[in-house]
Amino acid sequence: MKQKNNMGSAKFITLEGMEGAGKTTCLKFIRGYFDALEIPLLITREPGGTPFAEEIRSLLLSPREEKVSDEVELLLMFAARAQHLEQKIMPALQSGRWVLSDRFTDATYAYQGGGRGIDSADIERLEQMVQKGLQPDLTLFLNIPIEIGLARARGRGELDRFEQQEVDFFERTRDVYLQRAEQYASRFVVIDTNRSLDDVYESISQALDQFVKG
Ligand code: T5A
Numbered sequence: 424m425k426q427k428n429n430m431g432s433a434k435f436i437t438l439e440g441m442e443g444a445g446k447t448t449c450l451k452f453i454r455g456y457f458d459a460l461e462i463p464l465l466i467t468r469e470p471g472g473t474p475f476a477e478e479i480r481s482l483l484l485s486p487r488e489e490k491v492s493d494e495v496e497l498l499l500m501f502a503a504r505a506q507h508l509e510q511k512i513m514p515a516l517q518s519g520r521w522v523l524s525d526r527f528t529d530a531t532y533a534y535q536g537g538g539r540g541i542d543s544a545d546i547e548r549l550e551q552m553v554q555k556g557l558q559p560d561l562t563l564f565l566n567i568p569i570e571i572g573l574a575r576a577r578g579r580g581e582l583d584r585f586e587q588q589e590v591d592f593f594e595r596t597r598d599v600y601l602q603r604a605e606q607y608a609s610r611f612v613v614i615d616t617n618r619s620l621d622d623v624y625e626s627i628s629q630a631l632d633q634f635v636k637g
Contacts, residue, residue: 433516434634435557437527438564441597443572444588445616445623446525449565453523456631465515468525470500471508479503484583491584493539500531501549508553528554529562529603533592534585537599538592558610561634563627564600565616569593 438453440446450466457464471480479499483491504527515522528550535541567575569590576586605610614632618621 424502429447433519434521434560435512435516436521436523437529437562438523438525439527439529439562440535440564440616441567441572441593441600441601443575444565444567445620446565447573448620449563449616449623449627450523450525452627453631456628457521460635462521462635464521464523465511466523467507467511468526469507469530471525471564472503472512472542473510475510476506478505484585486582486584486587493535493541495533496539497531497541497546497549500535501553503590504528504531505553505603507558508519509519513557518526523611527559527562529559529564529600532603533596533599537595537597538588550571560610561630562604562611564604564613564628565623566600567611567616569597570614571617 438446440452445548454464454466468478471477483496483499483503497589507524512522513522516556528546531546532543536543536546573586573590573593576582600625601613604613614623615629
């Protein structure tokens, strides 16, 4: 069931994707799409988005020898999200500005739930506490076969703490994304990015046209 963000006409869009699926590449295209329509769009990211939350991002992504507990990872994701929502996302939506977040809570269900195996009921409790009912209006999920995405991501150089995981971690992560895309079909659009960028951009344009222009 589609839930509204209750912020008047300002929309909350999220961009999700497997490693190497092309989020950063596609974000530039999406920015151009909204610029052309003269819709002011705040682009931000998770974990991160504010100076404090970006410090939490560094903690989460830096490779380290000490094992980080799965629960700590989950709590830090939501700690960063709480800060991001309070300081950046909610004020923007309340002022009528559209927001696009590069990753949001679907990533937590996918990576911490699917990848790490944390019970989704625990994630849901934190989601309710932190988001107070806020849900994205549209989620674009960039999907790619794991091996191809990892090869692309690894081609960029040094790997972060998540990119160092094994293939089966990402298989579980992607399974959850796809389950959520079915469960929340009214807000999810799955985009196959194992194609030329022109084809990917065409699919993104179609999804955005349908969402923005109805
Ligand atoms: N995380 C995050 C959680 O575990 N829980 C959470 O709750 C949240 C919010 C950081 C990590 O945090 C985890 C998930 C992540 O592991 P991130 O910064 O979003 O999240 O990290 P990345 O997945 O690495 O995202 P990026 O946008 O940096 O990388 P992408 O998606 O890999 O995108 P991009 O554009 O850099 O593409 C990779 C390469 O592929 C090429 C590009 O040129 C680039 O070289 N490429 C293509 N090549 C051929 N054909 C195409 N169609 C191509 N598209 C891109």
